[in-house]
Amino acid sequence: MMKKFILALTLVAAPALAQDVVTYDTDQSFDDVTFGLESAIVDRGLVIDHVSRVGEMLERTRGDVGSDVVLFQDANVYSFCSAALSRKVMEADPMNIRFCPYDIFVMTRPDTPDTTTIGFRSFPDGEMKEVETLLDGIARAAIGLE
Structure with missing residues (x-):
């Protein structure tokens, strides 16, 4: 079930579930959202394994392609993992390895420069929904909804 969230101060966010992606839009800056995301990940005792600068790469190679x-x-795109949660979901089904590490993306687009989007892919029913709940909590915390 989808829910709508609106916070009237400096944030307007609404989750959208489309094509297996959960997103939240906010009027916070890209830098503020990425700082919030980094903090939300670390605050849960997790370590950021990698930050993929997808936007920079695509812009740098735009002319080349x-x-x-x-x-x-x-x-x-921020990649990280939870040893405890990953072990739990992989003990339930070792093929859940295909979902690790977990990723949350942050983006702004030229056509909507005052909107920053944070999101992640949704997961199949079953034990992976616990990972989705973790990612949702982190994304929401990053933009001040938790």
Whole structure:
């Protein structure tokens, strides 16, 4: 079931579930959201394994691949894992390895420069929904909804 959340101060966020992705939009800056995300991950005792600077890479290689389309103003993907939760879901089904590490993305687009989107892919029913709950809590905390 989808829920809508609206906070009237400096944040307007609404989760959207489409094509297996959960997203929240906010009027906070990209830098504020990424700082919030980093803090929310670390506050849960997790370690950021990698930050993929997808936006920078796509912009840097845009001309090389023959495109003139600017996809993102900024876009990063944060990868991390939870040893305890990963063990739990992989003990239930070792094939859940395919979902690790867990990723949360943050992006702003040129056509909506005052909106920053944070999100993650949704997971199948079963034990992986616990991972989805973790990611949802982290994303919501990053933008002040928790």
